[in-house]
Amino acid sequence: MYSFDMVRPTSVADAVSALGQDEAQALGGGQTLIPTLKQRLAMPSVLVSLSGIEEMKGVCREDNGDLTIGGGTTHATVAAEAAAHYPGLAKLAGGIGDPAVRNRGTIGGSLANNDPSACYPAAALGSGATIVTNTREIAADDYFQGMFTTALEEGEIITSVRFPVPEAAGYAKFEQPASRFALTAVYVAKYADGVRVAVTGASENGVFRWTEAEQALSSNFSPDAVAGLSVPADGMISDLHGTGAYRAHLVGVMTKRAVAAAS
Amino acid sequence: MPKDHGIGASQKRREDVRFLTGAGNYTDDINLHGQAYVYFLRSDMAHGKINKVDTEEASKMPGVVRIFTGADFEGIGGLPCGWQVTDKNGDPMKEPAHPVLAQGKVRHVGDPIAAVVAESLEEARTAAEAIELDIEELPAVVDMKAALADGAAKVHDDLSDNLCYDWQFGTDTETTDKAFAEAAHVTTLELVNNRLVANPMEPRVAVGDYSRANDESTLYTTSQNPHVIRLLMGAFVLGIPEHKLRVVAPDVGGGFGTKIFHYAEEAFCTFAARQVNRPVKWTSSRSEAFMSDAHGRDHVTKIELALDADNNFTAVRTDTYANMGAYLSTFSSSVPTWLHGTLMAGNYKTPAVQVNVKAVFTTTVPVDAYRGAGRPEATFQLERVIDKAARELGVDPIALRRQNFITQFPYETPVAVAYDTGDYEATMAKMEELMDIPGFPERRKASEAKGKLRGLGVNCFIEACGIAPSNLVGQLGARAGLYDAATVRVNATGSISVMVGAHSHGQGHETAFPQVVAEMLGIDESMIDIVHGDTSKIPFGMGTYGSRSIAVCGSAMVRATEKIINKAKKIAAHLLEAAETDIELKDGQFSVAGTDKSVAWGDVTLAAYVPHNYPLEDIEPGLEETAFYDPSNFTYPAGAYACEVELDPETGEVTIEKFVSADDFGNVINPMIVEGQVHGGIAQGIGQALLENCAYDENGQLLSASYMDYAMPRADDLPHMANYTVDHSCQTPCTHNPLGVKGCGEAGAIGSPPTVVNAVIDALQSGGHKVEHIDMPVSPSRVWAAMNG
Numbered sequence A: 001m002y003s004f005d006m007v008r009p010t011s012v013a014d015a016v017s018a019l020g021q022d023e024a025q026a027l028g029g030g031q032t033l034i035p036t037l038k039q040r041l042a043m044p045s046v047l048v049s050l051s052g053i054e055e056m057k058g059v060c061r062e063d064n065g066d067l068t069i070g071g072g073t074t075h076a077t078v079a080a081e082a083a084a085h086y087p088g089l090a091k092l093a094g095g096i097g098d099p100a101v102r103n104r105g106t107i108g109g110s111l112a113n114n115d116p117s118a119c120y121p122a123a124a125l126g127s128g129a130t131i132v133t134n135t136r137e138i139a140a141d142d143y144f145q146g147m148f149t150t151a152l153e154e155g156e157i158i159t160s161v162r163f164p165v166p167e168a169a170g171y172a173k174f175e176q177p178a179s180r181f182a183l184t185a186v187y188v189a190k191y192a193d194g195v196r197v198a199v200t201g202a203s204e205n206g207v208f209r210w211t212e213a214e215q216a217l218s219s220n221f222s223p224d225a226v227a228g229l230s231v232p233a234d235g236m237i238s239d240l241h242g243t244g245a246y247r248a249h250l251v252g253v254m255t256k257r258a259v260a261a262a263s
Numbered sequence B: 001m002p003k004d005h006g007i008g009a010s011q012k013r014r015e016d017v018r019f020l021t022g023a024g025n026y027t028d029d030i031n032l033h034g035q036a037y038v039y040f041l042r043s044d045m046a047h048g049k050i051n052k053v054d055t056e057e058a059s060k061m062p063g064v065v066r067i068f069t070g071a072d073f074e075g076i077g078g079l080p081c082g083w084q085v086t087d088k089n090g091d092p093m094k095e096p097a098h099p100v101l102a103q104g105k106v107r108h109v110g111d112p113i114a115a116v117v118a119e120s121l122e123e124a125r126t127a128a129e130a131i132e133l134d135i136e137e138l139p140a141v142v143d144m145k146a147a148l149a150d151g152a153a154k155v156h157d158d159l160s161d162n163l164c165y166d167w168q169f170g171t172d173t174e175t176t177d178k179a180f181a182e183a184a185h186v187t188t189l190e191l192v193n194n195r196l197v198a199n200p201m202e203p204r205v206a207v208g209d210y211s212r213a214n215d216e217s218t219l220y221t222t223s224q225n226p227h228v229i230r231l232l233m234g235a236f237v238l239g240i241p242e243h244k245l246r247v248v249a250p251d252v253g254g255g256f257g258t259k260i261f262h263y264a265e266e267a268f269c270t271f272a273a274r275q276v277n278r279p280v281k282w283t284s285s286r287s288e289a290f291m292s293d294a295h296g297r298d299h300v301t302k303i304e305l306a307l308d309a310d311n312n313f314t315a316v317r318t319d320t321y322a323n324m325g326a327y328l329s330t331f332s333s334s335v336p337t338w339l340h341g342t343l344m345a346g347n348y349k350t351p352a353v354q355v356n357v358k359a360v361f362t363t364t365v366p367v368d369a370y371r372g373a374g375r376p377e378a379t380f381q382l383e384r385v386i387d388k389a390a391r392e393l394g395v396d397p398i399a400l401r402r403q404n405f406i407t408q409f410p411y412e413t414p415v416a417v418a419y420d421t422g423d424y425e426a427t428m429a430k431m432e433e434l435m436d437i438p439g440f441p442e443r444r445k446a447s448e449a450k451g452k453l454r455g456l457g458v459n460c461f462i463e464a465c466g467i468a469p470s471n472l473v474g475q476l477g478a479r480a481g482l483y484d485a486a487t488v489r490v491n492a493t494g495s496i497s498v499m500v501g502a503h504s505h506g507q508g509h510e511t512a513f514p515q516v517v518a519e520m521l522g523i524d525e526s527m528i529d530i531v532h533g534d535t536s537k538i539p540f541g542m543g544t545y546g547s548r549s550i551a552v553c554g555s556a557m558v559r560a561t562e563k564i565i566n567k568a569k570k571i572a573a574h575l576l577e578a579a580e581t582d583i584e585l586k587d588g589q590f591s592v593a594g595t596d597k598s599v600a601w602g603d604v605t606l607a608a609y610v611p612h613n614y615p616l617e618d619i620e621p622g623l624e625e626t627a628f629y630d631p632s633n634f635t636y637p638a639g640a641y642a643c644e645v646e647l648d649p650e651t652g653e654v655t656i657e658k659f660v661s662a663d664d665f666g667n668v669i670n671p672m673i674v675e676g677q678v679h680g681g682i683a684q685g686i687g688q689a690l691l692e693n694c695a696y697d698e699n700g701q702l703l704s705a706s707y708m709d710y711a712m713p714r715a716d717d718l719p720h721m722a723n724y725t726v727d728h729s730c731q732t733p734c735t736h737n738p739l740g741v742k743g744c745g746e747a748g749a750i751g752s753p754p755t756v757v758n759a760v761i762d763a764l765q766s767g768g769h770k771v772e773h774i775d776m777p778v779s780p781s782r783v784w785a786a787m788n789g
């Protein structure tokens, strides 16, 4: 690690002003950032910890039925507190990493990082969530812009994420054997006006919506509806753990399983 | 009734109290006054010519004490190889220089180029970034067959090519060819034994210390064998005489073979401490471990099995390419040869067995012994080809094995070793019983009802442990003796310290060894402690590897304890005014046979050190004895393993649903510890079979350089305890060591990989997939590719 300064503001406003400094960087749960720093792959001058900001924490059901989750809320808290309102999302959060990761890592950090194999991007895109920052609201469809790339501006903080709660949702994750991130995972959410299907872990462009499956499932929300469908292997990640063809195949299998698991 | 003390009792491991409460003393816990830290600048290139290493700017960075490069080690010895293998043409193997810091070239990702010693690790690391390197990239040498092709880039320019040796062993070619020509059936299989990274929980650490006052060096290091390090480093690398060099291996958090070897970082810290006249510490990061700990396995093999018309095995021939990596690690050359070729007969009475091995230099991390070392590679290919033969012939794989078992002992194999004893039928029968083989079809149906395929895999194995008879291995090229030693020091009040050459790094010696001495003397185990890991405290022993500790060092301890008993009886005879031949020792009491006269253990030990009433004219005071024990043969643990897997045909995912091991370890000192060793070995074997894969790309870049890509087995990858039985009730005691023990440390890692792969292939075949082999790790993507390929 290179040396850096550390501040721990207690309000979003203070955090935003601290992030205005040269080479400042936000620190969420540190589950991605700290290993990066240890490997000296990043050299921030000041880390602005978001963990002391109470207004960024917690799970809250809005009057319109949406579920709002503070950007600094840990995966463990989401797993516990969203269960009654949005079980599909809670289940996804409870399957991220291990207990240590879930007790530190945050939804804001995960979405800001937008790892192509991460879980939350699938939930956010699959739910048509709204990413709320200190300056604006961004629709999930506009937010994810390719692996490790998002619509966030320099110094912008995810303060909360607003999820419309679906009638049913399911997440099927096929784990990469070493990291246990998603080798390929699919989030399926059924709303009154149609079904959304988001795929993570598979594409070189990061999380994406599988529109063909969405159409099929919108008219028949059952595993059989996607039986004949497939995604092309082109553009799928090919690595030590699986070829593009394998991932493309898994997209179909995991979609089926996500539908079967939806609750 | 299970015993509650002494040999055969499942005593809880006394060392676990300190390990589990954070009170262990590991090398990284050792911090010496005035200590500096070293950071190694390592090559990020697989192969390159070093034009310049400019440390001028870096030397001026804050906190830097001194920066060393390869030039500082010119005229100093390189890291030696401990085993000379002779080529089939009678030539010695090629032995390239292995400098402590790279000289002239870098030869693998991770090869240390420079070492920055500084006040803090972070300062050392920052200074290392300021070192200016000019390294000209050369073609990487990764694939072994390509490495041997004409015109391949040479890893070592001073050698004629990348072939370390071409070794042939066992039955002569004419006899072998004839057996194949006359065979009714020949089964051939080509396979890879995947490269592994041992990944002990504790990464390697070294702290070098130097005392100018008496010109003494001390190295604290994560080693399985401190005396071996003292000998190799003192005599071959740094030229420090043994009486001026102390090597301490304190608590060590797992070794699995990879902490046997003498490493550059150890020599560096010892050397640098003398140069800068202050302690120098290195702690490996996990990332460094992936590119600097010796790797394991990495064989590419073609095996052929010949059978006659009655399905008797008539010949086995194997051709293996064994990856040595860039340099010869300490015992690397012996692994694919003497630890592998000698086991190619397996449990079978095949009359002709020929083994061919080409050892190859590549621009990868050196490869050396890893749990099982050579024996897993032998077992894997033999047991895979037998399974394939059974399928081709349409016979039951258990029956085919059984029919070919060796049943008469001692048995001289065509590959030099003589099995002293065994009963392969007994372990096979035990396995069948515990596995409930007749119930398999029902279980398969149940899996199929869930849309899964189910496979049953069986496997037999034998290993040569208790390494090793020194004179034999000397003839085979070993440059070290492989005896071991123990000193039993009885204190005045009767408590005992046993100084042993074996090193315990998770094996539980501190619990098991006292059980033996307590049994022999009839005293309480709590009166006995084991001392190990410090060359200034223990006799010159050879350490722990090759499942040798109880078989070799334990035997030395028995011999030393026998000497103690003999002397104690003399003292007791004096105290009891009886003839020595009439003295009996039982339950810690010396008594005169046929009388009620007795004297207690403590009275005798006190007399030895307070020799007022003592036969000083006949015997010396004191009660301390040392014995060196050199085994007359290897020991041959063997067993039969089986597992059932479920395979998800949609994803290719394999889960282990049931696992049974039936081992014959001879006599067992502590059943709980033995079972723990087997559990751990099986976990690692399942890891090799399903998960672990150390992979390089064609540029020699290490693809699996962290836990994000290198999959270690975790608890939920293993079968549930209810479906997991490790049995060691079949016991044919070793015939040539005093305890009748064979060793249990490696069995699980040897027996399990072919068991798992055999089961996967069986599952696929049951689903109509004509798949004959999948290379390990049998990952979901590989299974899916095989099903759809």
Ligand SMILES: Cc1cc2nc3c(=O)[nH]c(=O)nc-3n(C[C@H](O)[C@H](O)[C@H](O)COP(=O)(O)OP(=O)(O)OC[C@H]3O[C@@H](n4cnc5c(N)ncnc54)[C@H](O)[C@@H]3O)c2cc1C
Pocket (backbone or CB within 6 Å): A025, A026, A027, A028, A029, A030, A031, A032, A033, A034, A050, A071, A072, A095, A096, A097, A098, A101, A104, A105, A106, A107, A108, A109, A110, A112, A113, A115, A117, A118, A119, A120, A156, A157, A158, A159, A179, A180, A181, A182
């Ligand atoms: C062993 C392990 C296993 C894991 N397994 C999984 C898994 O299975 N699935 C999965 O999805 N993830 C997994 N993760 C990643 C984990 O979920 C991380 O917590 C997450 O990716 C990052 O969140 P964080 O709060 O720790 O962010 P940090 O590491 O603190 O930060 C990550 C990045 O986001 C920025 N950032 C943080 N918070 C905010 C914010 N509120 N607004 C704007 N920018 C912000 C930081 O500046 C940094 O660039 C795993 C991690 C580990 C270590």
